[in-house]
Amino acid sequence: MEKPPGPCCGTGGTLPAVAEELLKEMRKAFRETSHGTDPFSFRLKFIFGPSAVPALDLVDQRSVTRVVSPSGRTAYQVLGSSGKLYTCYSSCHFCTCPAFGFTVLQKSESLLCKHILAVYLSQAMGACQELTVSEEQLTSILLAEEEDEG
Amino acid sequence: LQLKKSSLRTSVAAASISSAWLRCGDGFQNTSMLEKHYCKFSLDESEFIDWEKDSDSTDESDESEKDDRSLEISDTDSCTNLNSLPVQEENDELCKLAEISEYSSDNDYVEEVDMQATDPGFIKKLQSSFPSSVGEVAARPASDWLKSAQALLQTPKKQSGKASKTPEDSAKKRKLLRGGLAERLCRLQNRERSAISFWRHQCISDAKIPSDKSGVLIVKILEMFEECMIQVAICQQLEESPAIISSKDLVINTREPIIKVLFARETAAHLKSRPQDVIHIYPPWQKLLLKNADIPVIMNTYFSQKVLLSEHPETSKTQGPTKMLIRKNIVSLAQTFKLDDFDNKQPQESPDNQVRLIDLVLTPAFCKKLASRSLGAVNDSLLEMVESQGAVGWREVQVRVVIQRVYYLPAREGFRSQIQGNKPILFYRLCLLVQDAYGMFSEVQLQCLESAKDLEQYCKRWEGKFCCLAGMKILQRTTRGRALGLFSLIDSLWPPVVPVKVPGQSQDPEMMTTNLPPPSFCYVLTVQSGEIHMEVDEEERISDLYQPPTVRSLKEILQMSGCNERCSFWARVLYLRPQTKHSVPVNQREMLLFVTDFTLQSVVRGIPKVVAVSVTASCVLSTEIIEALNVASRFIFFKDALWGNGRIICVERTVLLLQKPLLCSAADADLSELPGPVKLDELDSTTQANSICAVRGTVVGVNESTAFSWPTCDRCGNGKLELYPQDSGLLYCSQCSEVVISPVLKMQLEVFLSCPSQSPSTVKVKV
Numbered sequence: 001m002e003k004p005p006g007p008c009c010g011t012g013g014t015l016p017a018v019a020e021e022l023l024k025e026m027r028k029a030f031r032e033t034s035h036g037t038d039p040f041s042f043r044l045k046f047i048f049g050p051s052a053v054p055a056l057d058l059v060d061q062r063s064v065t066r067v068v069s070p071s072g073r074t075a076y077q078v079l080g081s082s083g084k085l086y087t088c089y090s091s092c093h094f095c096t097c098p099a100f101g102f103t104v105l106q107k108s109e110s111l112l113c114k115h116i117l118a119v120y121l122s123q124a125m126g127a128c129q130e131l132t133v134s135e136e137q138l139t140s141i142l143l144a145e146e147e148d149e150g
Numbered sequence: 151l152q153l154k155k156s157s158l159r160t161s162v163a164a165a166s167i168s169s170a171w172l173r174c175g176d177g178f179q180n181t182s183m184l185e186k187h188y189c190k191f192s193l194d195e196s197e198f199i200d201w202e203k204d205s206d207s208t209d210e211s212d213e214s215e216k217d218d219r220s221l222e223i224s225d226t227d228s229c230t231n232l233n234s235l236p237v238q239e240e241n242d243e244l245c246k247l248a249e250i251s252e253y254s255s256d257n258d259y260v261e262e263v264d265m266q267a268t269d270p271g272f273i274k275k276l277q278s279s280f281p282s283s284v285g286e287v288a289a290r291p292a293s294d295w296l297k298s299a300q301a302l303l304q305t306p307k308k309q310s311g312k313a314s315k316t317p318e319d320s321a322k323k324r325k326l327l328r329g330g331l332a333e334r335l336c337r338l339q340n341r342e343r344s345a346i347s348f349w350r351h352q353c354i355s356d357a358k359i360p361s362d363k364s365g366v367l368i369v370k371i372l373e374m375f376e377e378c379m380i381q382v383a384i385c386q387q388l389e390e391s392p393a394i395i396s397s398k399d400l401v402i403n404t405r406e407p408i409i410k411v412l413f414a415r416e417t418a419a420h421l422k423s424r425p426q427d428v429i430h431i432y433p434p435w436q437k438l439l440l441k442n443a444d445i446p447v448i449m450n451t452y453f454s455q456k457v458l459l460s461e462h463p464e465t466s467k468t469q470g471p472t473k474m475l476i477r478k479n480i481v482s483l484a485q486t487f488k489l490d491d492f493d494n495k496q497p498q499e500s501p502d503n504q505v506r507l508i509d510l511v512l513t514p515a516f517c518k519k520l521a522s523r524s525l526g527a528v529n530d531s532l533l534e535m536v537e538s539q540g541a542v543g544w545r546e547v548q549v550r551v552v553i554q555r556v557y558y559l560p561a562r563e564g565f566r567s568q569i570q571g572n573k574p575i576l577f578y579r580l581c582l583l584v585q586d587a588y589g590m591f592s593e594v595q596l597q598c599l600e601s602a603k604d605l606e607q608y609c610k611r612w613e614g615k616f617c618c619l620a621g622m623k624i625l626q627r628t629t630r631g632r633a634l635g636l637f638s639l640i641d642s643l644w645p646p647v648v649p650v651k652v653p654g655q656s657q658d659p660e661m662m663t664t665n666l667p668p669p670s671f672c673y674v675l676t677v678q679s680g681e682i683h684m685e686v687d688e689e690e691r692i693s694d695l696y697q698p699p700t701v702r703s704l705k706e707i708l709q710m711s712g713c714n715e716r717c718s719f720w721a722r723v724l725y726l727r728p729q730t731k732h733s734v735p736v737n738q739r740e741m742l743l744f745v746t747d748f749t750l751q752s753v754v755r756g757i758p759k760v761v762a763v764s765v766t767a768s769c770v771l772s773t774e775i776i777e778a779l780n781v782a783s784r785f786i787f788f789k790d791a792l793w794g795n796g797r798i799i800c801v802e803r804t805v806l807l808l809q810k811p812l813l814c815s816a817a818d819a820d821l822s823e824l825p826g827p828v829k830l831d832e833l834d835s836t837t838q839a840n841s842i843c844a845v846r847g848t849v850v851g852v853n854e855s856t857a858f859s860w861p862t863c864d865r866c867g868n869g870k871l872e873l874y875p876q877d878s879g880l881l882y883c884s885q886c887s888e889v890v891i892s893p894v895l896k897m898q899l900e901v902f903l904s905c906p907s908q909s910p911s912t913v914k915v916k917v
Contacts, residue, residue, distance in 0.1 A: 016482075018449070019487060024489055042335065043436060043449060046412070046450050056332035056335055060330030060333075092483055093486060111481055
């Protein structure tokens with residue numbers, strides 16, 4: 001049903017702007033009353049589809065940790081439902097979970113995986129746990145996947 | 151079509167399916183309507199499967215991870231629900247029959263299907279009977295359908311495996327946290343889903359466009375592409391549906407607004423739209439205005455319907471199967487979302503949605519907006535409104551109340567996420583204390599703002615006026631024991647100055663209300679996010695119920711008995727002493743204000759000339775006040791400060807204003823002037839710590855051993871300057887992160903005074 005993807009140009013890039021706006025609204029709604037996020041979470045569902053509920057679940061479970069090092073570098077670690085820890089980057093949309101590799105990278109069927117969405121939602125609602133680590137530890141977190149695959 | 155899962159898990163009971171049809175889950179009142187028009191349904195009824203599968207995943211979150219996996223065939227294929235089977239069978243069967251009048255035989259057929267549903271052979275039989283109708287719209291080849299149907303029948307339990315699965319999938323199915331965000335969303339979406347499916351059936355049954363046009367968005371698609379499974383359609387918004395749609399109508403009327411409409415995957419599949427199609431989008435849809443784009447984005451377009459091009463459904467069917475190629479946009483991953491925005495503006499500036507708080511006056515445009523919003527009759531009981539919450543039409547009920555007080559409350563701290571770190575930012579919530587005609591109070595929490603300004607304006611414009619509230623949400627019902635601060639304010643407004651109504655009794659104008667006990671509970675209401683449901687009638691007179699603050703003199707206050715009483719006064723602030731360090735965040739700053747007024751200055755003895763008023767962190771000072779306090783000593787009006795234990799403190803709900811409100815019941819003398827230059831008490835043995843006093847004496851000595859001076863930053867007052875690393879001749883302030891060019895030199899000196907009144911002792915003054 002789809003042509004092979006063409007160059008991303010002109011009218012492209014709608015969804016990220018919409019998603020960003022949505023997350024901003026959620027953050028604002030969360031500040032006003034903690035129950036005010038319901039209509040926005042419904043929009044979240046519209047845009048992000050099946051990732052919305054699992055992402056919210058990760059937020060409920062406080063699974064997102066922001067890892068900081070003294071130099072100011074950050075990364076996010078999300079505890080998945082299986083107990084496995086996935087790393088999400090701050091500077092671009094990347095997650096070490098297989099769903100990301102498949103759905104986002106390979107198939108371009110989704111903007112984010114549920115972990116990255118959970119990171120944003122946790123930011124929006126102040127639900128991120130904080131962890132300070134040394135430079136070496138952060139480096140190893142960022143490089144960890146390579147080591148595993150290697 | 152939400153058949154109960156449990157019934158499917160066990161077995162397909164004989165009566166279950168057909169009766170399930172009849173008693174169908176949410177909102178299907180009339181199944182005959184459904185069955186009539188299944189001809190028009192394509193196999194994209196597989197949407198139902200998708201949803202139902204998703205609804206399974208409400209309980210087990212990993213189920214939805216399968217959705218993350220995009221399978222070659224759409225999710226609908228991994229139908230693990232027996233639900234889907236009879237639906238499709240019905241569909242096919244009825245399509246074949248294609249006549250509405252044969253409903254009775256359909257019914258029979260339903261039951262027959264029902265009983266034999268477990269027989270795989272039966273499926274094959276069905277399949278062979280209607281090869282063409284099944285493939286009405288070739289969303290999937292029929293053989294796939296058959297395969298999945300067989301799979302269904304053989305394993306009524308959920309399929310747990312499909313292609314690549316992460317370890318998470320195989321993990322134990324987890325229930326969602328009760329009361330958590332995820333669970334709430336699930337419940338919301340389940341409700342929506344059933345509403346959507348019901349609506350779709352409704353639409354099919356009325357082949358013509360439903361007459362209810364309110365809120366319907368009519369769009370004509372100009373261009374379509376896909377991004378991450380969402381179909382984006384660039385459309386023209388039409389005023390009304392064109393009577394005749396001809397495919398030759400390619401002229402784009404540039405005057406009509408262009409909008410972008412997003413369709414979810416299922417909706418897009420249902421619509422099968424192509425450029426030049428006209429789509430009706432029924433509410434509730436949502437409009438989003440992006441900051442940098444002119445084009446509004448429409449989403450939550452679940453209730454969409456395509457206007458059929460011709461009268462004959464069959465011809466449209468034959469047009470349907472041609473696959474349409476859609477361009478797919480790849481979204482770059484390099485761009486992350488920035489959630490922090492530093493401006494106070496609401497993201498949606500659309501006039502439909504937002505009215506700036508300060509502009510909430512009855513302008514003509516606003517009146518028009520009010521008129522268009524169909525709000526119901528005006529009530530005057532808060533309790534009734536609260537109790538009718540959730541009932542049908544409660545949103546339209548308006549309650550008329552009197553605004554007694556306006557103030558800011560410190561709100562939750564938010565976090566501004568940045569790459570570098572989370573900086574806490576403070577929010578202040580504008581609140582109103584309102585009272586209805588029955589004397590009941592309520593605190594209405596309005597928007598959270600990043601800075602507490604314009605409070606004086608709000609007070610001036612709103613206090614004492616009538617206000618209509620609608621669609622409020624109850625945040626909590628608080629009691630005296632739990633909210634002492636709120637109730638001390640309520641007590642200061644009790645008893646009401648005019649008789650209040652008593653529910654249930656005929657209104658006796660002579661009824662005395664002084665015997666009514668003060669309220670013991672109070673509802674805290676909040677405005678629905680994003681919408682203002684409060685209209686203040688600023689033009690109208692002040693309500694009789696309004697009790698302006700009683701201004702007392704400081705002398706009177708100091709002599710008051712009682713504890714935790716709210717009091718208001720007009721006084722001159724002589725000196726501000728911060729009680730907390732500079733480094734403490736703004737919302738935790740405390741300070742002492744040394745104030746005096748006419749009465750204290752005129753007193754000879756007995757009470758101090760200057761009183762220290764302590765301002766706690768919970769008292770929100772508006773930005774104008776803070777500026778004023780820092781500049782010079784001036785008169786400030788303290789509204790609703792708390793008096794207790796011999797001290798005046800400013801707590802939450804205390805408001806400091808620069809001007810005395812016009813309406814306050816003033817005391818006798820004009821207190822706005824001091825009798826002369828400020829006099830302070832002399833230092834003596836009774837002087838208490840933390841008070842201001844005057845000392846006069848002759849300098850007799852200086853303690854040189856403890857004298858020293860140090861430079862401070864002229865910008866922020868930071869006393870700990872460092873040497874600038876690059877150039878040790880310069881000083882550097884780490885708080886401002888800048889070099890200090892002209893530091894302010896501070897000195898500490900201990901001076902000994904000999905005071906005639908204190909002789910023979912000497913007084914040591916630390917300067």
